[in-house]
Amino acid sequence: MLSLFTLSGLLCAQGLDTELDRKATELLQKMTIAEKIGQLSQVNGEYGQITDGMRIRVREGKIGSVLNEVDTKTINELQRIAVEESRLGIPLIFARDVIHGFKTIFPIPLGQAATWNPGLMEKAARVAAVEAASVGLRWTFAPMIDISRDPRWGRIAESLGEDPYLTSELGVAMARGFQEDNLANKGAIAACAKHFVGYGAAEGGRDYNSTNIPENELYNTYFPPFKACVDAGVATFMPSFNDVNGAPASGNAWLFRKVLRQDWGFGGFVVSDWESIRQLEVHGVAAGQEGAAQQAIMAGIDMEMASGAYAAYLQKLVESGAVPESVINEAVRNILRIKFQLGLFENPYTNPSDFPALLSPEHLAIAEEAAMQSCVLLKNEKAALPLPEGRFKKLAVIGPLADDPYEQLGTWIFDGDPQHTVTPLAALDNALQGQAETHFVKALETTRSYDQAAFPEALQAAREADAVILFLGEESILSGEAHCRAELGLPGAQLELLKAVAQTGRPVISIIMAGRPLALGEALEYSDALIVAWHPGTMGGPAIARLLLGLDAPSGKLPVTFPATSGQIPIYYNHKPTGKPATEESYVHIDDIPVRAPQTSIGNTSYYLDAGYKPLFPFGFGLSYTRFEYSNLQAATPMINSGDTLVVSVELANTGDFEAEEVAQLYIRDLVSSIVRPVRELKAFQRVRLKPGESRKLTFNLPVEQLAYYYPGTGWKVEPGQFRLWIGGDSNAELNTTFEVR
């Protein structure tokens, strides 16, 4: 279904008028070149102040948008100047990075992705939008839908993981949550699909680094979530900082004029990233800021964030003829259309009392549910979890992240307030009142501490307890923008702490809070149970407590592969088969090679002598407190034609004794194709709740178009031939069948 924006984009492209275009064109015709360029400039707020300079620039129509101003009084005053004192009264649009919540903070996006629950993520984005709109913000720079296969990259924390289909489904859900079905709705805010494109492929996992992505990888891996957001009507786009095959995104006309506008029919507007236009000079593709401004506007970057190249040079570029005024007009029209859609002309001001309270019980309940569903159980032995109700009297709660209201909120929480955080320690104390007691020992000041002075106290607490809950991981600042790590182990002396606690012989349950997959091999060895809670947000404590006490079962599934060591990176599930894939039989460990063994070319396959070829945990993996069994997988029709929908069914049974939710995942593989295809591709998933002993027939409808693959030179097509299809609880699912596309 074409979205309104796509439709308007197409209509504009065909020159057909829509009401939006008529209004935008009518206003545009009244504007001077200076006022037009004003709309293309976004400046940073002054944190509750309004300097004379800002006041004058707004009054002169030289600013189109303000970011990072969240004081409603200031927002309304700036808006009043724009609407009542400037010549044409064009309202400002106020923006902020509302990445995973405004005041009510949800799990970091990578954690939310572990819920594999689009409906829940839409609700979370809705809450974030309403809270942001209540202070006067009408635009967020989210969802971030960069495919991320490199956990060294700090911004994997903001992503929705490594898979194009999962990221598309969840990214669209977030955009819908922010925008609702009508941008003019009171609590709706414009979303922003970012960072277009390939930012997650930064070489070496180092932020802002170069990316070299061949055409088929761009179309099959990195483009799909962005195309899905365009088709869903996302209002804005943002370029990435990186150069894409030598052309920085912020000056890349192929990306923004050809692919985004011409091919995809995007009808919203594009805002640069922070000073990314200025950086074209640093990239070495523009001689000075005038050249940067010219390159960016000609490439289709409508609005400049933070730097001032447009404000300084666009008028001169138009007057010299270097930039046609029609290009400026198109950029202004794109922006005005969104401002009209947001209803800013009719309702430019914000009255917070028109909105529900921030951090309302309803908002916090959704945040708790999201945190609970984001937790991924990676190990559970010796019946360590859930804690046996009534059969324990004392819990040792140990570690730097057990009671840290700030760290559990995660990266990119500009407006999150730690005073509202409920930590795991507080939640356990609250839940265990009268039944059992907790003994808290932080043991390490921060996750990076090496000072073991408090270890004896921690070990004493462990010895006196029935079980130990150990909260380890990364402080929030160790992930996020520009915070990349070359080694993925637990920082500081956390592993030493875990090993020492394990020596006491008490059951050890490790809870890992982090903004990325960590190399948890040793942590697993010394833990009886281990849960990854990411950075779970405001209500992370009650969510974790519910799982520990068995009030609910973990149901999260990994949205990204967990490598055994950093050296395995990049490692992801939807890799190509190669001509010599490793197998259990072919793999030889470094310690097993005979001394002076002769070099041979026979029987070799693709693996590391010292790290094998399997990750620690595969994409889609996550345990439960119960067992789920899949059976009776059937494709309704073993042969399908183009235009058909393949109907597949499978029986799912809860064969354990705990009510729980499972995310059933459907993967396919094209067995013979004209270019190499991934060994598996996620094409559908369903979250299902089953009582102990309950079983259910699940049906998946797979339109043949979803099997399409992009082939350089021929574009998207579904190739006839044999496909294999798996359904199971992770990307190593074994139950499979085949079908044929005619």
Ligand code: GLC
């Ligand atoms: C940052 C980020 C971008 C963010 C913008 C505004 O540098 O790259 O994701 O939206 O600046 O804060």
